[in-house]
Amino acid sequence: MNQLPETMTAVILESYSGVTALHVEQRPLPKPGPHEVLVKVAASSINPSDLSFIEGMYGFRKPTPVVPGFEGAGTVVAGGASSGLMGRYLMGKRVACISQSEGDGVWAEYVATAVNYALPLDDSVSLEQGAMSVVNPLTAVALIEIAQNAGHKTIVNTAAAGALGQMINRLGQSAGIRVINIVRRDTQVELLQQRGADIVLNSSSPDFAQQLHDACHQHRARLAFDAIAGPMTLQLLEAMPIHGKVTVYGGLSLQPSMVSPAHTIFQSKSVDGFWLSKWLAKKNPLQSLLIWRRTQKLITTTLQSEIRARYSLQDAPKAVLAYQEQMTGGKVLIVPA
Numbered sequence: 001m002n003q004l005p006e007t008m009t010a011v012i013l014e015s016y017s018g019v020t021a022l023h024v025e026q027r028p029l030p031k032p033g034p035h036e037v038l039v040k041v042a043a044s045s046i047n048p049s050d051l052s053f054i055e056g057m058y059g060f061r062k063p064t065p066v067v068p069g070f071e072g073a074g075t076v077v078a079g080g081a082s083s084g085l086m087g088r089y090l091m092g093k094r095v096a097c098i099s100q101s102e103g104d105g106v107w108a109e110y111v112a113t114a115v116n117y118a119l120p121l122d123d124s125v126s127l128e129q130g131a132m133s134v135v136n137p138l139t140a141v142a143l144i145e146i147a148q149n150a151g152h153k154t155i156v157n158t159a160a161a162g163a164l165g166q167m168i169n170r171l172g173q174s175a176g177i178r179v180i181n182i183v184r185r186d187t188q189v190e191l192l193q194q195r196g197a198d199i200v201l202n203s204s205s206p207d208f209a210q211q212l213h214d215a216c217h218q219h220r221a222r223l224a225f226d227a228i229a230g231p232m233t234l235q236l237l238e239a240m241p242i243h244g245k246v247t248v249y250g251g252l253s254l255q256p257s258m259v260s261p262a263h264t265i266f267q268s269k270s271v272d273g274f275w276l277s278k279w280l281a282k283k284n285p286l287q288s289l290l291i292w293r294r295t296q297k298l299i300t301t302t303l304q305s306e307i308r309a310r311y312s313l314q315d316a317p318k319a320v321l322a323y324q325e326q327m328t329g330g331k332v333l334i335v336p337a
């Protein structure tokens, strides 16, 4: 670990009580363990999963105090014991990195992560785009693959004006799948229409339920991807023809999904869930590599994310607040330098 500092600046989560439990401090530089590399972080993103994590509402908790942040990008500067051929290959490489389910995350100047959680970036992808190139792009690829494998020609998607929603719409279009996009404001309808979306419905419209029913029946939409949960899940089930399925992949409403027995019993409708980690775990290493390479080629086009603002590590709590206040319009990045 030549010429590396002994300490680094990092964001710390003291307890699972949200943004008020975040502060910034100096910490010892992490030492990469067996099968790990050390990444000097150039940028990290803030996603809804990070908001859930700091509130203690994500799929797992880590012992606190802990550095949050699931996704970032940077340069590999050291390898741990047994990091092997791959560790040596990655030295000096620009990588996207995701944090492990144990240990510290990426909202810091440096992060130690597993060798296979440091993914080499394509030359065409900047470090900032790289910091947004795992969670949402791979989820868009996964959801469109799920729709294609089940033979769906039309899908419904909620929270459609967000970064992932726009990726799903563009990737769906390029795969020949019609997307019924659901947003919650008129400005979001205009945004998506300007960007070439075919069908955009506003869930705040008084006749939304009828519009959604008509669109689902006209295009025989039997698969809906739902990032909102709460009453939206019920509205989607209600609108689709028999055998319709809602796959819940987010909980933006912070409410449990509503389901009526009338739909599940008499209309053979169903609800399931999607989590990227589980989808990826079913892929073998070659499949994962091919998906990663294909995804990287689309990061500056179909799977692109906009950047709305950049904050220093010192201002990371302000960055989280800014993101919570406005989610549409691009990601908020934390940029250590």
Ligand SMILES: NC(=O)c1ccc[n+]([C@@H]2O[C@H](COP(=O)([O-])OP(=O)(O)OC[C@H]3O[C@@H](n4cnc5c(N)ncnc54)[C@H](OP(=O)(O)O)[C@@H]3O)[C@@H](O)[C@H]2O)c1
Residues within 6 Å of the ligand: 047, 048, 049, 135, 136, 139, 159, 160, 161, 162, 163, 164, 165, 184, 185, 227, 228, 249, 250, 251, 252, 253, 254, 274, 275, 276, 277, 326, 327, 328, 330
């Ligand atoms: N399951 C998985 O593996 C997985 C992987 C990746 C992403 N996700 C989920 O995908 C969703 C979208 O992520 P993203 O990165 O695209 O987020 P994003 O860029 O921050 O966009 C979020 C969008 O959702 C809208 N929204 C927020 N709260 C809402 C609510 N209560 N009702 C309706 N709309 C709401 C926002 O609109 P406003 O501006 O009007 O607030 C915004 O357009 C999140 O739920 C995330 O957790 C899940």
